[in-house]
Amino acid sequence: MYIIFILFFLFILASFLILWFRGGQKPFPWYEFYARGKQEGFTLKEIILLKKIAVRKKLEKPLAVYWSTNQLNRCLYTVIHDINSDDSLTKKKRQLILDKLLVLRKKAEFNSPKYKRRLRATKNIPPRQKLIIRGADYGTYMSWVVENNRNSLIITLPAGQEGWESLNWTSRKIGVYLWREDDAEYFFETRVQEQVSHAENPHLILLHSDSLRRNQKRDSVRVNTSIMTKFNTMFYSTEEGKKKVQITKKSISGKINNLSETGCRFVAGELLKENDFIKLDFALTDKKRVVAVGCIVNVSVPEDQNLQEYHLKFSKISIHARNSILLYVYNILGEREGEEEQYQRKIS
Numbered sequence: 001m002y003i004i005f006i007l008f009f010l011f012i013l014a015s016f017l018i019l020w021f022r023g024g025q026k027p028f029p030w031y032e033f034y035a036r037g038k039q040e041g042f043t044l045k046e047i048i049l050l051k052k053i054a055v056r057k058k059l060e061k062p063l064a065v066y067w068s069t070n071q072l073n074r075c076l077y078t079v080i081h082d083i084n085s086d087d088s089l090t091k092k093k094r095q096l097i098l099d100k101l102l103v104l105r106k107k108a109e110f111n112s113p114k115y116k117r118r119l120r121a122t123k124n125i126p127p128r129q130k131l132i133i134r135g136a137d138y139g140t141y142m143s144w145v146v147e148n149n150r151n152s153l154i155i156t157l158p159a160g161q162e163g164w165e166s167l168n169w170t171s172r173k174i175g176v177y178l179w180r181e182d183d184a185e186y187f188f189e190t191r192v193q194e195q196v197s198h199a200e201n202p203h204l205i206l207l208h209s210d211s212l213r214r215n216q217k218r219d220s221v222r223v224n225t226s227i228m229t230k231f232n233t234m235f236y237s238t239e240e241g242k243k244k245v246q247i248t249k250k251s252i253s254g255k256i257n258n259l260s261e262t263g264c265r266f267v268a269g270e271l272l273k274e275n276d277f278i279k280l281d282f283a284l285t286d287k288k289r290v291v292a293v294g295c296i297v298n299v300s301v302p303e304d305q306n307l308q309e310y311h312l313k314f315s316k317i318s319i320h321a322r323n324s325i326l327l328y329v330y331n332i333l334g335e336r337e338g339e340e341e342q343y344q345r346k347i348s
Helices: 002-021 030-039 044-056 062-066 069-085 091-110 319-330
Strands: 130-135 139-148 152-156 173-179 185-196 203-207 213-215 221-239 242-247 252-260 263-268 277-283 289-300 308-316 345-347
Touching: 030 044, 030 062, 044 062, 044 069, 044 091, 062 069, 062 091, 069 091, 069 319, 091 319, 221 263, 221 319, 252 319, 263 289, 277 308, 289 319
Parallel strands: none
Antiparallel strands: 130 139, 130 173, 139 152, 152 203, 173 185, 185 203, 185 213, 221 242, 221 252, 221 277, 221 345, 252 263, 263 308, 277 289, 289 308
16 A cells, blocks of 8 residues: 555656646647547558647647648648658659648638628628629629618629610519629529619619528639630540540630639630630649649620630649649748739639
8 A cells, every 4th residue: 555655656746747847738648639630531651740740840739730721831831841852652642642631721721710601681792792693685794782781782784795784674683693702602583673874873773682592602712813824625526436535736825813723714815605625724833834624614704805704613633733723722832922912812
């Protein structure tokens, strides 16, 4: 009994001394770090690498590398250099590890509260919100929110097609589409209460609606950009009774003004249409080139009506190209450093 008491006393004393030299902090339970890593799909070797990075970076909460964008951003730069300098890893394995890290980065991004707020009524639509107006027999037009008050939603006179100024919208039922930043696409139906054409700034007064449909919740982070690109249209040809994909030899120039790992938005003078497939070729930096195949999912007309604006979804893109885009979007390597005024983060 006496020996047990002595051993217990020595254990308490040793624990006290350890805490004293650690400044009163309890040792981090690394078993939780390993357990969380396995839960996220990392191998033991990858978790050990993350642990080394967390220790080297002296993270106050090492577990945060699995869910905090700030902590992940601090670590990813180091991770990339570590895996690129590890000769035991093949190029494919390096990309797979990077892919998992970027998946975690994406999870952390979308766990942020700002991405969970949704629009429930038209009374919450802010001024300067871009709208797509569709009216039976009239077609599709573009408009902007001028004012939103308790009784009505006031928007600019829909424009974008020939003869738009002479249309009479009063009492017409219309469909309205809008993209909400960091969220999704919304659709609602309403009726035009009044058209004010004689004012200095012609506008429509719409009735409010509490019935909004939320479509295509965005699941990728995108940035506004200004990247020149070359693209080639694709088509099917029949040879010996079999369909074969062909790529036109003529390259067409365009400019990407919005980019994510799932697609992009670009402008060009070439007349493409929905469901057209193209091969896209562009450079993110002097050393990073992306080649991908995508499908045109939407066509719109920007202010310069000599051009067309195309929304493209990637259908074939390598893991290396996708990871390069993600590193560019999150600016992990500082590839967009010093261009904050030109680039603005958005959700696609």
